[in-house]
Amino acid sequence: MSLDPATVRRIAKLARIRVEDSQLPQLQAELNGILGWIEQLNEVDVDGVEPLSGGAQMALKLREDAVTDGGIVEQVLANAPDRAGDFYAVPKVVE
Amino acid sequence: MFSLTLAGARAALRRRDFSARELTAAYLGAIEALNPKLNAFITVTSELALRQADAADTALARGEAENLTGIPLAIKDLFCTEGVRTTAGGRILAPFVPPYESTVTANLLRDGAVFLGKANLDEFAMGSSNMTSAFGPVTNPWTRPGDASPLVPGGSSGGSAAAVAARLALGATATDTGGSIRQPASFCGIAGIKPTYGRCSRWGIVAFASSLDQAGPVARTVEDCAILLGSMAGHDPKDSTSADRPVPDFAAACQRGVKGLRIGVPREYRSDDMPPEIEALWQQGLAWLREAGAETVDVSLPHTKYGLATYYIVAPAEASSNLARYDGVRFGARTEGADLTEMYESTRAAGFGAEVRRRILIGTYVLSAGYYDAYYLRAQKVRALILRDFTEVFARVDALLTPTAPSAAFAQGERMDDPVKMYLNDVFTVPANMSGIPGLSVPAGLDAQGLPLGLQVLGKPFDEETVFAVGAALERAAGFTALPSLRAGG
Numbered sequence: 121m122s123l124d125p126a127t128v129r130r131i132a133k134l135a136r137i138r139v140e141d142s143q144l145p146q147l148q149a150e151l152n153g154i155l156g157w158i159e160q161l162n163e164v165d166v167d168g169v170e171p172l173s174g175g176a177q178m179a180l181k182l183r184e185d186a187v188t189d190g191g192i193v194e195q196v197l198a199n200a201p202d203r204a205g206d207f208y209a210v211p212k213v214v215e
Numbered sequence: 216m217f218s219l220t221l222a223g224a225r226a227a228l229r230r231r232d233f234s235a236r237e238l239t240a241a242y243l244g245a246i247e248a249l250n251p252k253l254n255a256f257i258t259v260t261s262e263l264a265l266r267q268a269d270a271a272d273t274a275l276a277r278g279e280a281e282n283l284t285g286i287p288l289a290i291k292d293l294f295c296t297e298g299v300r301t302t303a304g305g306r307i308l309a310p311f312v313p314p315y316e317s318t319v320t321a322n323l324l325r326d327g328a329v330f331l332g333k334a335n336l337d338e339f340a341m342g343s344s345n346m347t348s349a350f351g352p353v354t355n356p357w358t359r360p361g362d363a364s365p366l367v368p369g370g371s372s373g374g375s376a377a378a379v380a381a382r383l384a385l386g387a388t389a390t391d392t393g394g395s396i397r398q399p400a401s402f403c404g405i406a407g408i409k410p411t412y413g414r415c416s417r418w419g420i421v422a423f424a425s426s427l428d429q430a431g432p433v434a435r436t437v438e439d440c441a442i443l444l445g446s447m448a449g450h451d452p453k454d455s456t457s458a459d460r461p462v463p464d465f466a467a468a469c470q471r472g473v474k475g476l477r478i479g480v481p482r483e484y485r486s487d488d489m490p491p492e493i494e495a496l497w498q499q500g501l502a503w504l505r506e507a508g509a510e511t512v513d514v515s516l517p518h519t520k521y522g523l524a525t526y527y528i529v530a531p532a533e534a535s536s537n538l539a540r541y542d543g544v545r546f547g548a549r550t551e552g553a554d555l556t557e558m559y560e561s562t563r564a565a566g567f568g569a570e571v572r573r574r575i576l577i578g579t580y581v582l583s584a585g586y587y588d589a590y591y592l593r594a595q596k597v598r599a600l601i602l603r604d605f606t607e608v609f610a611r612v613d614a615l616l617t618p619t620a621p622s623a624a625f626a627q628g629e630r631m632d633d634p635v636k637m638y639l640n641d642v643f644t645v646p647a648n649m650s651g652i653p654g655l656s657v658p659a660g661l662d663a664q665g666l667p668l669g670l671q672v673l674g675k676p677f678d679e680e681t682v683f684a685v686g687a688a689l690e691r692a693a694g695f696t697a698l699p700s701l702r703a704g705g
Contacts, residue, residue, distance in 0.1 A: 198312070
């Protein structure tokens with residue numbers, strides 16, 4: 121399966137990464153190179169195989185559903201590129 | 216001082232042969248002298264290191280030595296360190312100063328370690344050469360005799376490995392998602408272990424592919440790695456995938472020997488285009504283990520050849536999800552835009568390098584509607600088959616021996632024209648990540664150009680002790696004493 125420029129643009133949109141028109145051809149070639157190489161998995165017989173999602177060969181532990189910290193507004197906001205009072209600030213979404 | 220291993224320096228500190236401050240100051244001086252050439256550190260925390268060293272001296276004077284009291288380490292810049300900038304090698308995190316400490320580094324501090332600074336790496340740990348770092352490539356302290364062209368240290372933990380090899384630190388933290396501890400260890404002539412998935416907490420480590428990422432140490436010797444892992448490992452309630460089981464005495468396991476062990480030799484790791492020196496070193500390693508009393512057995516891991524392709528679906532898929540958090544809102548760099556969507560798209564276009572962008576796009580595609588089953592679900596099924604291969608083989612053998620990487624270190628700029636060519640570096644290391652099993656790289660010999668080559672020991676889940684026993688036996692037999700041309704202490 122080969123990606124056309126419109127598909128590359130759609131993927132970039134889904135990933136929220138701006139791609140310039142001038143970058144499209146090279147990106148398309150690279151992605152198609154990788155996807156073409158990945159196609160080799162189609163030769164593996166996976167009938168009846170249960171998918172494996174994780175590397176942990178154990179049951180995940182549950183912990184108490186309890187508040188363990190809080191009241192650290194300044195620490196939470198310390199790395200914010202923009203803030204308004206105790207909130208993150210972003211470009212206006214609703215007029 | 217620079218010729219001491221971590222274990223040797225620890226003994227010397229406890230004897231008060233020199234102070235922790237003297238040791239740390241010597242390493243900071245070495246960094247100042249050599250880091251401009253190697254670029255192994257992104258950030259050097261001299262003042263903090265000296266304060267930690269003074270605290271170590273106070274503890275030592277009281278006879279309160281912990282596992283790592285006064286030992287200067289480099290910390291891969293993927294581990295969040297409280298109050299110390301943590302970049303993950305990327306532009307987008309360049310302004311990020313974590314308000315918290317990762318569990319692994321907190322464990323090291325609990326045990327008295329001194330942090331010299333933050334080690335360079337491929338951007339978001341995505342790469343096998345350290346060429347993708349936004350803070351510039353790392354240079355391998357090894358060079359080919361009579362050839363000054365700079366070589367890569369491997370990746371993604373290239374700064375960690377180069378710092379240890381050049382004697383700018385006694386050990387370093389590293390992480391391994393597809394080979395990022397073991398391949399740079401092999402390229403730089405040092406030891407490095409990726410423990411079993413779940414052995415070390417991932418809390419506070421910048422996430423790449425969460426079902427594959429695992430922290431581990433790199434150091435000059437197998438025993439030094441065992442000492443470091445003993446402090447790094449342990450259950451953490453903040454990481455639900457961290458294993459709630461006791462941490463064994465890994466250092467003691469290094470002395471066990473291999474008498475009576477069965478060592479598997481997976482035939483699928485042999486290929487026609489493998490350099491003859493690597494094949495010869497592998498055979499030599501097997502002979503060493505037999506001489507030490509082990510039995511070697513041919514085994515088969517039939518899905519080995521599909522490991523890399525599976526990895527390049529699973530890892531980008533998880534990465535595309537993990538890296539969605541870099542949106543210019545809560546932390547990291549922002550590039551302004553007219554509206555929210557434009558701000559996201561500009562921030563991420565400016566913030567991510569070419570390799571990270573490629574992997575996010577591949578991951579987004581394989582998870583997108585209509586393609587999920589064909590790519591991601593199929594990859595997860597092949598992943599199950601890779602694990603099944605290992606489970607079946609480990610019913611018959613105690614450990615496996617393979618080469619770590621298909622080549623020695625290559626020159627900076629090589630293999631950059633085709634992403635797949637770079638991915639092939641990890642062909643022998645990726646299966647351990649797909650299956651979660653531990654893998655250790657041991658420096659075992661030099662190639663014809665005088666560059667180090669590593670052998671990889673793979674073990675059963677949570678049986679790092681056998682892995683250390685086999686690795687230490689190989690190390691004793693190999694007697695690897697060669698040193699890189701660029702190093703502190705002459």
